Amino acid sequence: MFDVLRPRVFASSIYHIDVSGLWDAGYRAVLTDLDNTLVEWNSPTATPQLVAWLEQLRERGFQVAIISNNKESRVVSFARPLGIPAFYAARKPKRAAFLRALEMMSVKAKETVMIGDQVFTDILGGNRMGMYTIMVQPIHRREAGGTRLMRLFERVVLREKPW
Secondary structure: OOHHHOOOEEEOOHHHOOHHHHHHOOOOEEEEOOEOOOEOOOOOOOOHHHHHHHHHHHHHOOEEEEEOOOOHHHHHHHHHHHOOOEEOOOOOOOOHHHHHHHHHHOOOHHHEEEEEOOHHHHHHHHHHHOOEEEEEOOOOOOOOHHHHHHHHHHHHHHOOOOO
């Protein structure tokens, strides 16, 4: 019953994702959430470790884009210095931003990985599109109030997290 809410894979962080394995399995694009997936909530800049990870993805051949429910100023100011396309105010799990990202990258959903830290936005949205979903442990406990509330429902759906 909850299959659409369950990620295909859990990872403790983006740095524990088998990038080579994803490429070998035929995935060619990575969509990723921003806050508490790539950096702490509302952190203004990428860490050196994140910059290196994104470069690893691009060197491997992946197209990468950020898809976030946060506002334009937050998402664009973070993504622009990294040279990564970004979709803001995405209203995940709705399909519109996912479809725009796929069109911009000229890839199919079945060739795309969605990485995020939230079940009801990132994972549900990616699963509804037919993407391979990876749920990462939130980087930090600090997050928006609505997100904290939804974490209670996540616990019911996931029963227990592997981290």
